[in-house]
Amino acid sequence: MPTVAPRPLRGTPELLAALGHAPGCIELSKQGSISSCDCAIAPLEDPAIVVGMVIRLVRMVRPIGASLPDVVVELLFRQLLAREPACWVIADWLVDLGLLDSQILPDARRPK
Numbered sequence: 001m002p003t004v005a006p007r008p009l010r011g012t013p014e015l016l017a018a019l020g021h022a023p024g025c026i027e028l029s030k031q032g033s034i035s036s037c038d039c040a041i042a043p044l045e046d047p048a049i050v051v052g053m054v055i056r057l058v059r060m061v062r063p064i065g066a067s068l069p070d071v072v073v074e075l076l077f078r079q080l081l082a083r084e085p086a087c088w089v090i091a092d093w094l095v096d097l098g099l100l101d102s103q104i105l106p107d108a109r110r111p112k
């Protein structure tokens with residue numbers, strides 16, 4: 001039984017692949033031919049998993065001066081757009097660390 005509600009089939013091909021969509025499904029979504037599918041999706045859209053993954057990656061990239069992978073930033077942004085409070089805390093933390101530009105945060109979606 002899934003604990004996360006299904007979301008529209010949107011995102012970069014890299015994100016859709018990371019989520020577990022089949023190549024054919026990604027191609028059809030790029031063409032706008034489908035808006036949902038039956039792919040077995042990885043639980044990467046669970047906010048708790050996104051928070052844990054970001055914290056783990058920050059520990060990995062900070063010592064070497066690297067940035068967060070784009071696909072992870074995209075996963076976080078989907079949570080920000082869904083007004084997930086914990087993910088907004090993480091986003092503000094990333095801004096403080098210099099790993100995220102505050103200018104690109106979707107502030108209109110910040111929980112009140």
Ligand SMILES: [Zn+2]
Nearest residue numbers: 021025037039
């Ligand atoms: Zn799919």
